[in-house]
Amino acid sequence: MNFGAIKAIYRNEMARFFRTLAQSFISPVISTSLYFVVFGAAIGSRIDEVEGVSYGAFIVPGLIMLSVITQAISNASFGIYFPKFIGTIYELLSAPVNFFEIVIGYVGAAATKALFIGVVILGTASLFVDLTIMHPFAMLAFLVLTCISFALLGFIIGIWAGNFEQLQLVPLLIITPLIFLGGSFYSISMLPPVWQTITLFNPVVYLISGFRWAFFGMADVPIGLSLLAIAVFTGLCLAVVWWIFKTGWRIRT
Amino acid sequence: MAMVDIRDARKTYDGGFEALRGVDLQIQEGEILALLGPNGAGKTTLISAICGITQPTAGQIEVGGHDVVRDYREARKLIGLVPQEINLEPFEKVASTVAFSRGLFGLPKNDALIEQILRKLSLWEKRNDRVMALSGGMKRRVLIAKALSHEPRVLFLDEPTAGVDVELRRDMWQIVEELRQDGVTIILTTHYIEEAEAIADRVGVINKGQILLVEDKDSLMTRMGKKELTVELDAPISDIPQSLSDFDLTLGSDGKTLVYAYDTAAERTGIARLMAALSEAGLVVRDVSTAQNSLEDIFVGLVSDEQEAAQ
Structure with a gap:
């Protein structure tokens, strides 16, 4: 293992994050506050409680997931797409590093940034609502796993993307709708029965449900199933990354 | 053992281009x-x-005895690459992007070495500037600094002086000379013949994916030392007169031009003797002209010969 290279890539990526620290910090704070104003005040006044939890608190896990997933994907996809776009990828390809070291560097940095933003949102949310986290370690584990697995997905998207439009395509057309329809702002028990069944095909449901369980001890689907879902998802991403490594797809001509 | 050993290397791109x-x-x-x-x-x-x-x-490429595919880590540790295109992250600072390159090779931080490289390339004053604020020539210097940051034993310079000013070209040659003294192997591609003449030990000519010639520069220079004197005669002749057989002459197909090849480095070129012999043989000279063989001629000649052969 070339640990020096992993460290170099990780630090280089984090340096980009710190260059825009104010931006990285302020935007999640503002967007979270806006969600609380819109969902908390406008809708929350009509929905008192969801299964014994105040609506304001109920949406916190979903809000965190929404930002963390989006950030993990966009950071990782941009991180690897940018060197491809400006040509600096030549340096990675001609250095004594293997693809997994490159993945660890980029995905690790993207996951760290997403985790940071998740924590900032959690902090902001606690200013608006009373929050007690029932299973803090499970919450943290879920958060970290989500950061890593979606950063992996983002990395794959960044390798695949041939232009900036494609880079935005998957997050915009697939990921964001899945998160919004994945019970971020509602419990799936509030849906008509047919939609409850359809929703179960949305993988994000399992993540948000599991994450919410860590907060409040309540879940739309059993916690074991949530864990299985994230494990399968991470495994799939790793398999694709391994395949890219084997074939040099879209990296090495 | 050769430092770089390439045997029957082939590359066909997906579109079928060889x-x-x-x-x-x-x-x-x-x-x-x-x-x-x-x-x-x-x-x-x-x-x-x-x-x-x-x-x-297909084929096999070894650097320092390490196969570049199977044993890529060991092979690449020896290699520094200065690419043709200016590929740099615009928002990074000069010193940190050079340090990043060293890190990628798994080497520990070495500020003294980075300073030495940056000074040598006249980049030290610019070390805290962002890459995007640099001129084109300065950016190329940054690329060279990145390639040298891990102390390579083999340096590839892909058209390093394309579109750079005289000063950088001179600095480049100076750096190449210093690296040569350290025993670094250097491969440079170039369009500029004079660059090859100035710094190379050997010259290779490649066209359409094949090496046409690899020759010691000095022996090429000797070939280049040859000059040709073309004598245009007033009236055509069918054969070169016997009295001129001492000279290395070729008669043009029109019978009106005689080409005399001579060595400029030789003590006597024989031109005066030839002129006297021509007039003794009763040939009236209408005009004379000379032409020197250059590396460029050899190069163009090789490439066009190949093209003709292909047709």
Whole structure:
């Protein structure tokens, strides 16, 4: 293992994050506050409680997931797409590093940034609502796993993307709708029965449900199933990354 | 053992384009090889295949005895690459982007070395500037600094002086000379014949994915030392007169031109003697002209011969 290279890539990526620290910090704070104003005040006044939890608190896990997933994907996809776009990828390809070291560097940095933003949102949310986290370690584990697995997905998207439009395509057309329809702002028990069944095909449901369980001890689907879902998802991403490594797809001509 | 050993390297791109068609090339340690060739000849593909940017379709490439595909880590540790395009992250600072390159090779931080490299390349004053604020020539210096940051034993310079000013070109040659003294093997591709003449030990010519010639620069220079005197006669002749047989003459197909090849480095060129002999033989000279063979002529000649052969 070339640990020096992993460290170099990780630090280089984090340096980009710190260059825009104010931006990285302020935007999640503002967007979270806006969600609380819109969902908390406008809708929350009509929905008192969801299964014994105040609506304001109920949406916190979903809000965190929404930002963390989006950030993990966009950071990782941009991180690897940018060197491809400006040509600096030549340096990675001609250095004594293997693809997994490159993945660890980029995905690790993207996951760290997403985790940071998740924590900032959690902090902001606690200013608006009373929050007690029932299973803090499970919450943290879920958060970290989500950061890593979606950063992996983002990395794959960044390798695949041939232009900036494609880079935005998957997050915009697939990921964001899945998160919004994945019970971020509602419990799936509030849906008509047919939609409850359809929703179960949305993988994000399992993540948000599991994450919410860590907060409040309540879940739309059993916690074991949530864990299985994230494990399968991470495994799939790793398999694709391994395949890219084997074939040099879209990296090495 | 050759430092860079290329045997029957082939590269066919997905579209079916054959960029390398069986390249054989051995480069000795400490040698400076200039690779000349027209655009699209395969120069960059060859370098990319050695450095790991592109995967050769067939053949074997070894650097320092390490196969560049199977034993890529050991091979790449020895290699520094200065690419043709200015590929740099615009928002990074000069010193940190150079330090990043060293880190990628798994080497510990070495501020003294980075300072030494930056000073040598006149970049030290600019070390805290962002790359995007630099001029084109300065950016190219940054690329060179990045390539030198991990102390390579083999340095590839892919058209390092394309579009740079005289000062940088002179600095470059100076750096190449210093690296040569340290025993670094250097392969540079170039369009500029005079660059090859100035710094290379050997010159290789590549066209359409094949090496046409690899020759010691000095022996090439000797060939280049040949000059031709063309004598235009007033009236055509059918044969070269017997009295002129001492001279290395060729008669043009029109019978009106005689070409005399001579060595400028020789003590006597024989021109005066030839002129006297011509007038003794009763031939009236209408005009004379001379032409010198240059590396460029040899190069153009090789490339066009090949094109004719292909047709």
